[in-house]
Amino acid sequence: MRLSQLTLNNYRSYAESQFELHPGPNVLLGLNGVGKTNIAEAVGYLSTLGSHRVTYDQPLVRHGESQAIIRAHAHRGTQEAFLEVEINPGRSNRARINRGNPVRATDILGILRTVLFAPEDLELIKGSPGVRRRLFDDLAVQLRPALARVRQDYEKVLKQRNALLKSIRHEGFTETHESTLTVWDHQLSEAGSRLLRARLEMVAALRPHVEKAYQQLSGSVRTARMVYESSFEQQPPTGQKELAELMLTQLQAARKQERERAITLVGPHRDDILFSLDDVPVKGYASHGETWSYALSLRLGAYRVMVDDDPNEGAQPILILDDVFAELDARRRRRLAELAGEAEQLIVTAAVDDDVPESLLANAWRVESVEQISRVSPLESDVDSPAPSADSLSTPSPTSQDDDAS
Numbered sequence: 018m019r020l021s022q023l024t025l026n027n028y029r030s031y032a033e034s035q036f037e038l039h040p041g042p043n044v045l046l047g048l049n050g051v052g053k054t055n056i057a058e059a060v061g062y063l064s065t066l067g068s069h070r071v072t073y074d075q076p077l078v079r080h081g082e083s084q085a086i087i088r089a090h091a092h093r094g095t096q097e098a099f100l101e102v103e104i105n106p107g108r109s110n111r112a113r114i115n116r117g118n119p120v121r122a123t124d125i126l127g128i129l130r131t132v133l134f135a136p137e138d139l140e141l142i143k144g145s146p147g148v149r150r151r152l153f154d155d156l157a158v159q160l161r162p163a164l165a166r167v168r169q170d171y172e173k174v175l176k177q178r179n180a181l182l183k184s185i186r187h188e189g190f191t192e193t194h195e196s197t198l199t200v201w202d203h204q205l206s207e208a209g210s211r212l213l214r215a216r217l218e219m220v221a222a223l224r225p226h227v228e229k230a231y232q233q234l235s236g237s238v239r240t241a242r243m244v245y246e247s248s249f250e251q252q253p254p255t256g257q258k259e260l261a262e263l264m265l266t267q268l269q270a271a272r273k274q275e276r277e278r279a280i281t282l283v284g285p286h287r288d289d290i291l292f293s294l295d296d297v298p299v300k301g302y303a304s305h306g307e308t309w310s311y312a313l314s315l316r317l318g319a320y321r322v323m324v325d326d327d328p329n330e331g332a333q334p335i336l337i338l339d340d341v342f343a344e345l346d347a348r349r350r351r352r353l354a355e356l357a358g359e360a361e362q363l364i365v366t367a368a369v370d371d372d373v374p375e376s377l378l379a380n381a382w383r384v385e386s387v388e389q390i391s392r393v394s395p396l397e398s399d400v401d402s403p404a405p406s407a408d409s410l411s412t413p414s415p416t417s418q419d420d421d422a423s
């Protein structure tokens with residue numbers, strides 16, 4: 018999979034900018050704060066409708082504006098699609114496919130697949146369980162877009178149920194409360210069991226790939242392991258019907274405690290995934306370098322899971338490495354470059370040219386400012402080629418660069 022053209026309107030620091038992207042590596046170089054990550058983030062947003070930096074949309078819209086639009090030409094083998102997403106904070110986001118009528122933004126999920134690794138991913142190890150749950154849920158949604166709805170339903174019922182438990186604590190428990198809780202228990206178990214089943218599948222699919230990626234990246238013989246820790250009092254079964262039944266039983270058993278604490282105590286929103294190297298937990302124990310390698314292995318593993326899911330020519334996800342190389346030692350950089358170099362399209366951002374392995378620098382761009390982006394000659398990476406004009410910025414296509422060079 019790849020993008021050939023990306024246009025940003027009022028997205029983050031970009032008022033109106035267009036970028037040409039190439040198959041293979043695309044490296045964005047430039048000083049801190051010039052807008053490199055904003056581009057990488059926009060590509061990720063097109064495939065997940067979420068940002069790796071914020072959990073809500075407002076910061077994605079250029080300060081002072083009310084709407085951002087991301088447009089892109091996406092290619093999957095010989096198929097091509099023109100994708101457009103409008104980000105409307107406070108209102109529903111919309112999408113358009115091949116310049117058709119506006120549809121719900123979630124309708125574009127599944128068309129473009131990306132895997133993005135960024136420094137924020139250290140939170141996958143160090144952060145709260147919610148960050149880890151999101152990793153598995155996002156991956157499941159990229160593979161099975163219908164799960165986006167299940168996830169929304171689960172969160173909605175959970176919120177309503179928690180609000181009811183709070184009012185029970187204040188107002189006392191009545192028969193009406195009992196029957197409403199019973200209805201919501203069924204709805205929560207239905208959506209929760211689907212979500213949990215998808216997560217368990219993702220854990221099983223990721224496990225061997227993460228183990229392999231960790232060994233390839235670090236050269237270590239230690240085994241990267243992961244264990245799903247469920248809020249159920251027993252090992253969750255694998256079938257969805259059995260999961261739903263078990264969740265219902267556990268909710269009913271927890272009812273007294275839930276009324277006392279005014280919170281839903283059973284379900285996938287309470288779960289965690291324990292990462293370890295051999296039998297030693299990563300969180301709280303691993304070194305900084307090991308933590309980085311583990312987090313990166315999770316993303317490379319996700320990349321492989323997507324490739325397994327659709328092994329067709331041209332279906333590989335776009336791999337995005339945002340500000341990653343600076344944190345790795347020389348051996349890990351080289352290994353990452355080898356692994357990432359296999360991607361049909363790779364987008365890399367870096368503040369320091371020397372941090373990026375030379376093998377990836379064939380297509381590098383110097384981001385000076387949001388209005389000024391120019392190609393970097395692979396041989397003279399410190400000499401900028403003439404900058405394209407500002408305002409409606411379009412980075413030069415390979416043909417025009419060749420013309421410039423001649």
Ligand SMILES: Nc1ncnc2c1ncn2[C@@H]1O[C@H](COP(=O)(O)OP(=O)(O)OP(=O)(O)O)[C@@H](O)[C@H]1O
Nearest residue numbers: 029030049050051052053054055076078079080368
């Ligand atoms: N909604 C917004 N409106 C206007 N400007 C924004 C918005 N969000 C972010 N910015 C600006 O975008 C810039 C950050 O861009 P970005 O994160 O892409 O930088 P970067 O080149 O990746 O930097 P670094 O190398 O430090 O990671 C900052 O100057 C920030 O103020």
